[in-house]
Amino acid sequence: MMSTVVNDTSTGPHVAQLWKTRQDKVRTQWSSILLLTPALGLLAVLFLVPLAFAVYLGLTNLTLLGPTSVHWGFSGLANLIRLKSDTEFWSSLWTTAYFIGGSIVGVVVLGYVLASLLQRASTFLRVVVGGIVVVAWMMPAVTAGMTWYASTTGNGTISTLLGMPSSNFLDAQPLLIVTLANIWSMTGFCMLVMGAALRNIPLEAIEAAKVENASSWQRFRLIVLPLMRPTIIAVVLLTALLSLANFALIYIMTQGGPGTATNILPLYSYQQAFSFNNLAYGALIGNVMVLIATVFGILYVRIASR
């Protein structure tokens, strides 16, 4: 077994000369490659290969069933041309933007408010309210979707509590309701991250500002906000990415309906591929999502690796 120690005292400098290796640099070891192989192999086979395959699939005529499910091939730009004039795709893109944008605003504002209130709250409230919000976050999407459906449909919890049992909020405002459900299920994560960042703000900075008679709004704008900036940006990007992945929630609540009111891109891709039989077209819509996710992902990497 080779040694990892850089300046190994048991081997003299003459050994290094013999081996013609530099002693001031750690060499690449075979065992490192061996240790990396499982993870990188898995990522290559089940991430990079599917990614490349999806790019190709988007340009073919593959279907789920029928003759072209076996004998399929390259169809040029046919799918892209179809995508360009597909009004349902473009409306789905806007629905997605609303869903993600609304989720970001809701999650970040609620997460921050909850985190800062929890810091000053009584122990009882901190445990109970913090617990409820975290439980909402931990709840699997299927369960969250189910209980939100029951809460917002006619005779459901919310309309009963508001004293107008017959109103069906989910039918009246489907996109708003599924966005609220998504905010509900993601705020806990944001609250925990914001809480950790808030605890890292030096108390002296706040105290100094208080001594200078800074108003609470000034303290927030001039001290808290600049220090929280990286955290807020990371949360914004992660919320966007996770919302895109959280489409099981919508699938359970509305299946994209009524009509196409809540048909966000992941659902539309799934629908095209597995309900309308167009695997290739579904893959192409998936590629659009990967493109969107890549933009957010690159921004996230730039923030996180700073």
Place this chain on the structure above:
Amino acid sequence: MMKNTTSQVVATMTLSDGTVLELPPENLATSSSTVKKVTGNTLLGALGLLFLVPMLWLLLASIDSNASWAIEWPHFSLRNFQNVLTGSLLTSLWNSVILAFVSTLIASVAGVFAAYSFSRRRIPFKGPLLLFILFSSGVPLSIMVIPVYEIFAHYGWLTIFPTAVFLSVTSLPFEIYLMKNFIDAVPEDLEEAARMERANTFQVLWRVIIPLALPGIAAAAIFGFVNAWGSFVVPLILISNGSQQPAPIALYTFLTLPKPEFGNIAAYSLVFCVPVFVLYAASSRLFREGFVLGGGVKG
């Protein structure tokens, strides 16, 4: 109270530019902060109630022998729980356990090796590789399910184990990143000491790195488990055999029946949530214990 105001304005402060600041009287400050505290706590309580409202149906319907989508005072019974812990529903829960365990095991083992490598070794293209890992930890890999479906269908892999492998890949990048951060914090002296005693790489990993980075590894494993446990779309598409479907799909099938048993659905949902909540509670303790790491090196 007004009488002793003068005696309270004693605290002053001279700033560097010579201005003298009078600090507000102590009790005035506390009374305004009491008001603040009450407002804050009230607002927090209200928000907590808002977050609780959507859960009410789940809690009440699960113990209601006559439940519907509507919210109502339950006809108390535990029959719903008895009903769902039998037959194919129990099999689905068991499938979820297999799916989540296999995927967690693969991701954690592959992840800890990679994380150690990234943390301690010289690797060609380390920077770009780490950026790629970080990037793929942000991108939801489950949106790649269509090409994966086509590949799996071609090889006849639309079963539970290949699905578990794919799910492990969806949580692998984040797990690597999390574990790397924890391994970075393990003092290198300990590893060098083990090397002096001629421990090989696997001994170092097993005896030094894994025990000391355990909180991080456990947190990563829990993340992977929860990710696989709750996943709905991936098994829905990638598992073609009904008897291998995990609990979320069973739950969904439940809903699509012509006459759904709402009480059973709610009870099954709650049972399905239990492992997630237990793991979260366990991991928050792990995290708190995890930051006493430095104590491993003496003198």
